[in-house]
Amino acid sequence: MELKPSPFAPTDYPDMDALDGFRLGVAGTGVKYKARNDVLVVSMPEGASVAGVFTKSKCPSAPVDWCKGHLAQGRARALIVNASNANAFTGAAGVQTVTTVAQAAADKVGGKPEEVFLASTGVIGEPLDPAPIVNCFGALFDEGKQDASWMDAARTIMTTDTFPKMATASVDIDRVEVSIYGIAKGSGMIAPDMATMLGFVFTDAVIAPDVLQALLSKHVETSFNAITVDSDTSTSDTLMLFASGAAAKRGCPAIEDADDNRLVAFSAALSALLEDLAKMVVRDGEGASKFLEITVTGAQSDGAAKRVALSIANSPLVKTAAAGEDANWGRVVMAVGKAGEMADRDKLTIWFGPHRLASNGVRDPNYSEEAASGYMKQDELEIRVDLDMGEGQATVWTCDLTHGYISINGDYRS
Amino acid sequence: MELKPSPFAPTDYPDMDALDGFRLGVAGTGVKYKARNDVLVVSMPEGASVAGVFTKSKCPSAPVDWCKGHLAQGRARALIVNASNANAFTGAAGVQTVTTVAQAAADKVGGKPEEVFLASTGVIGEPLDPAPIVNCFGALFDEGKQDASWMDAARTIMTTDTFPKMATASVDIDRVEVSIYGIAKGSGMIAPDMATMLGFVFTDAVIAPDVLQALLSKHVETSFNAITVDSDTSTSDTLMLFASGAAAKRGCPAIEDADDNRLVAFSAALSALLEDLAKMVVRDGEGASKFLEITVTGAQSDGAAKRVALSIANSPLVKTAAAGEDANWGRVVMAVGKAGEMADRDKLTIWFGPHRLASNGVRDPNYSEEAASGYMKQDELEIRVDLDMGEGQATVWTCDLTHGYISINGDYRS
16 A cells, blocks of 8 residues: 655654665565565674664564574674565474575675574565575675665665654764664554564674673663554564674774773663664654653652553553544543552643643643643644652653554455 | 444344332433433342442542442442443542432432442543432432333443443242343443443342352453453443342242352353343444454463453454454464463464464465455454463453544544
8 A cells, every 4th residue: 555654754864874894785586576675784894793682572583583592692794684574473484594594694794694683574474485585695795786875774674664764873982983873664564464663773883792782671671662553562573783893993992891981972872862763663653643752750660650651652542532632631541540550540640741631630720621632733742640659750652543553454455 | 423333233132121129210410411311220129239340440430439448248229320421530529429429319219328339431530510410319219210121221321332232131049030130331432531331230139249249250250351342441340230139039049158059050141141241342342343252272371361362352453454354363473472471483373263374383284365354254253362382261352443443532623
């Protein structure tokens, strides 16, 4: 189906020229798409570090199993992404496919197959033939056709994304400037058999794998693990962080300790970049007409705050109210109540933007339907709930639930 | 908004004439609805038993708090239901309202206020004035206008329900025939501030309160606690069971022990009646065009099976696929994977009706897109998943997610 661009599509994109140590190649297998690229190859120098976080699904895709299985050795020579088939629920054949692709890529870049990381997005349950992907390697590697731009890379991994997702940051480590580049795709569905989110972040800094992993595991909680479009967790969700170490030749020190003070600025920049990419996924959420930031404070713990925030963010009634521009705070009460975390109705305070709509267990004495309804006409909405139970707090991001979502996922016959 | 009847509305209704010991009265306050009744009064004889189960919401309505608080004494003289305002998130005023209504009803029927049970459905967060309800009592009680039919009662508690929900059963206790009558409302929304399910079951049997409670608590798990329309738990969900004991004069023995063998047939009939009523709520689910029965077998426990089944039943992607008549078993894999219960992708088997679509971690070798798609055109669908992990199993019921749901809950400006 033809999708119109999200109203939240960016009007311009960041300048992201070559990143020291990484070479990009894109190609089209022609298997599913005729007129676009669907294979991304990122090669990196020997000794590059890698970290990753993956779907918690009990039915993960074959590439997810592969990446998890080889993350511990911490080194990467290549990343291969295909956007035509998720290679999920494909059994032994799926495992054979990732092994074949990884071996073929390793033969080209040099290095071991376990230093090749893979991600696939597309149909669940259909066998993925490795040949069309491997056949792209000849041109990409032998003929040195690894001259693609980061925009090319971001576009190549899209499914029903209506815009490419890119973010960049520059930061000093011990007075040497390093860069962080990130691309992501999701939460699109090119056909309703698909559900996946992919994010890849790259830096030329010199950072040990365990340090990279510590940074990624920490910051994913407040970025990609703090967004939801429809509460449905993919079999293929993958977020990986690669460090080429190429900045060493410019005098950048190698960081071996996650607590190294020289990493403070880098960590902050990475956190901001991940949050930025994650929000882009929500802004491109299927059928999205509103972007919602939901903050819960005063919970018994940060974890409790996040569970309450996600209960609100995943509530179909809250999301349809947002779509209808209805300041329906009663549905927020409902969602807090069903979250299962400690809450006391009579201590609850609810704000929509600057408007306090409910407090002390009743509608706010100064409640104004006009003011609240006026606020709901904005494209970007902030809902804040204070539980007055403790110090725990969390912020999550989501979009509304519209006819567009139903059309994308239900209006067809297979 | 004007709602068209659910495609699953029954074509005829059970005969339910007077039930020994219960008198029904209906009236209209005129507060919200001009042309219909919105107050139901059920009076019952001294010594009638009561049992109840209520929403687990941390933000329950004032009537729910009232009923929970007075359930322990086990006796009921009256049930008062209003369908115009949920009296939820109304603070001290809401508590005053239930106290006033209960006292006024107790004065009329004789008995203590705590023997009067209350339920309200409607807007959340707006004060509920007790006066219009209490003003109905004069006619209903003094002038003996308690001659309403069970159909009247079922209609009076409706909100956006498109059909009244009634069920009946007759069963012998120690060779004396007793009856079980049930009515329910939901999952409608007369305005999107509302979200509630109410169910009331009545019998003329002679059953002690703790026995009634044991029966209700057991059977609610496989009936009302096994349905979902949109995963949003109401602040007001209420299911109550009343026993008038009037069958005693026909020689029906008093049942004081939940394990009494003379209760076996009654328990089975009650279970079937509750399941029947619960399914009616799903069949009248907002925007429903498909009725889905989801069965999970082979889980580590019945609880685990139910959590997996509800993960499937609440998945927007599974529900939109049903709406689209797409045999999208990949989304079922996704929903099993995200449920968090023990599952092994490679042991999973998935059936849509008689069609086995996936087994042993791959698409079924005999998979036929035509056959599967043909099956999806039915109004009533069965999805079965076997996890091959243990003996646990559960069945839940839901409906699809359609444009109708979005229209009912999002297509308006408040």
